[in-house]
Amino acid sequence: MNHGEAWSSGGRRGSRGRSQPSGQWVIRQKSETPVTVDKSLDESSGNRGRGSRGRGGSRTSCSPRNSYGRGNDEQSPVQVYVNKSNVGFVEKGVQQNRKSQDYLIGSTKQPDDGAAGLNSSGDNKAVLQSKSTNVSGGLFVSGECEAKGVKEGAKMHCDVLNRMKDVTLSCQESVSPTSDKKVELSIVEDHKSAPKADRAGNSSKESSSSPFDIFLQKAVMGLKPSILELSREKRKAAKGYTGSVIRPGMVLLKNYLSINDQVMIVNKCLQLGLGEGGFYQPGYRDEAKLHLKMMCLGKNWDPETCRYGEIRPIDGSTPPKIPAEFNQFVEKAVKESQSLAASNSKETKGVDGIPFMLPDICIVNFYTSTGRLGLHQDKDESENSIRKGLPVVSFSIGDSAEFLYGDQRDEDKAETLILESGDVLLFGGKSRSVFHGVRSIRKDTAPKALSQETSLRPGRLNLTFRQY
Numbered sequence: 001m002n003h004g005e006a007w008s009s010g011g012r013r014g015s016r017g018r019s020q021p022s023g024q025w026v027i028r029q030k031s032e033t034p035v036t037v038d039k040s041l042d043e044s045s046g047n048r049g050r051g052s053r054g055r056g057g058s059r060t061s062c063s064p065r066n067s068y069g070r071g072n073d074e075q076s077p078v079q080v081y082v083n084k085s086n087v088g089f090v091e092k093g094v095q096q097n098r099k100s101q102d103y104l105i106g107s108t109k110q111p112d113d114g115a116a117g118l119n120s121s122g123d124n125k126a127v128l129q130s131k132s133t134n135v136s137g138g139l140f141v142s143g144e145c146e147a148k149g150v151k152e153g154a155k156m157h158c159d160v161l162n163r164m165k166d167v168t169l170s171c172q173e174s175v176s177p178t179s180d181k182k183v184e185l186s187i188v189e190d191h192k193s194a195p196k197a198d199r200a201g202n203s204s205k206e207s208s209s210s211p212f213d214i215f216l217q218k219a220v221m222g223l224k225p226s227i228l229e230l231s232r233e234k235r236k237a238a239k240g241y242t243g244s245v246i247r248p249g250m251v252l253l254k255n256y257l258s259i260n261d262q263v264m265i266v267n268k269c270l271q272l273g274l275g276e277g278g279f280y281q282p283g284y285r286d287e288a289k290l291h292l293k294m295m296c297l298g299k300n301w302d303p304e305t306c307r308y309g310e311i312r313p314i315d316g317s318t319p320p321k322i323p324a325e326f327n328q329f330v331e332k333a334v335k336e337s338q339s340l341a342a343s344n345s346k347e348t349k350g351v352d353g354i355p356f357m358l359p360d361i362c363i364v365n366f367y368t369s370t371g372r373l374g375l376h377q378d379k380d381e382s383e384n385s386i387r388k389g390l391p392v393v394s395f396s397i398g399d400s401a402e403f404l405y406g407d408q409r410d411e412d413k414a415e416t417l418i419l420e421s422g423d424v425l426l427f428g429g430k431s432r433s434v435f436h437g438v439r440s441i442r443k444d445t446a447p448k449a450l451s452q453e454t455s456l457r458p459g460r461l462n463l464t465f466r467q468y
């Protein structure tokens with residue numbers, strides 16, 4: 001998978017593949033054992049420049065996706081809750097070959113978006129062009145715990161608390177198409193001046209293996225949506241979906257997933273996300289963190305090596321299987337896109353077909369309102385997959401995203417799509433190697449009905465399906 005995203009500098013992760021018993025730090029609004037922590041403890045709350053350009057030299061060098069926005073520097077206390085259950089992992093091994101992904105990284109300062117924020121929906125506009133502006137931030141804490149009761153030798157660093165930063169990171173290769181070996185990570189204050197690119201986005205020093213709870217307790221979810229809002233959403237849902245060919249090989253199915261489908265997907269992600277191989281804070285080899293939380297299904301994508309594997313090296317966990325229902329949606333969406341692309345290429349007399357694919361990988365990203373993902377290419381799947389142009393299929397759920405795409409890793413030249421909850425975007429064929437990323441998340445744009453039916457945190461859930 002390649003998620004474009006945000007990284008942030010931060011705490012060093014353990015060396016790859018080490019066995020890392022991890023106490024679970026779950027960020028919830030209401031839970032057990034509240035602990036008040038002073039954010040100033042978080043060394044990483046500052047914007048640490050990564051600038052690991054040119055390092056590495058491994059052919060699998062990752063390039064962070066663009067991430068703008070780093071965390072803020074506020075010193076106010078953060079309340080965190082410790083989930084007492086611990087997860088033990090078995091060290092396995094073996095990574096499959098993956099080619100590196102191209103990501104641009106960048107980051108910008110962004111205010112926190114409280115973890116307990118409310119979702120409010122808004123009408124989504126269709127496709128549009130725009131330049132992004134960073135708006136908000138999220139408050140997150142995490143840590144590595146040396147949990148009692150975890151396997152022996154486990155140490156807890158409950159002092160490692162983090163704020164989620166907007167630094168979007170990604171595995172990013174050098175911008176130069178000819179230099180495969182460079183890795184470029186950086187954090188900048190302003191995305192305009194940022195070296196961009198990177199895939200999930202987040203803060204530093206969080207424990208990379210700490211499960212992250214993307215859900216809120218109902219009790220704190222807040223205001224009920226108005227009847228007006230709900231009926232507006234119902235009307236929109238009743239209209240069904242519309243498909244359009246954005247460019248050869250790229251198809252957007254707007255409003256494709258019904259609210260019921262979205263609820264099912266969210267709930268499944270909730271369940272999987274808290275178990276083995278669930279959501280965690282991904283980071284790159286140079287400690288930069290993606291600006292998002294991630295969970296892999298089917299196979300693990302490792303941001304440190306930009307390879308797929310059967311286990312997650314950071315904690316030895318095995319990725320959950322892709323739920324069959326998810327794959328059914330993907331299959332349908334691919335067929336739908338194929339026929340749209342076929343009729344389009346008849347009109348244009350071009351050859352912009354989309355091959356069929358059966359996903360064996362799903363990368364699930366959760367973006368808070370400050371999440372982002374730098375411009376990157378998804379190119380860590382097998383050579384065969386890329387060569388044939390097997391499509392990447394992306395589901396958007398929750399808050400809308402400003403999605404960028406283009407032929408170069410250059411934001412100023414990129415086109416923008418607004419991906420709303422329920423939209424499915426597919427890029428394969430001639431667009432398989434398109435640069436893409438998430439510039440920003442639009443706060444409070446998730447459908448009210450979704451927040452009513454699930455306890456998804458404010459933010460955006462994105463699932464990208466691929467065939468290795």
Ligand SMILES: O=C(O)CCC(=O)C(=O)O
Binds near residue numbers: 001004199394438
């Ligand atoms: O969140 C998105 O829409 C894009 C994610 C992505 O590009 C990726 O996961 O590789």
Ligand SMILES: [Fe+2]
Binds near residue numbers: 377436
């Ligand atoms: Fe991607």
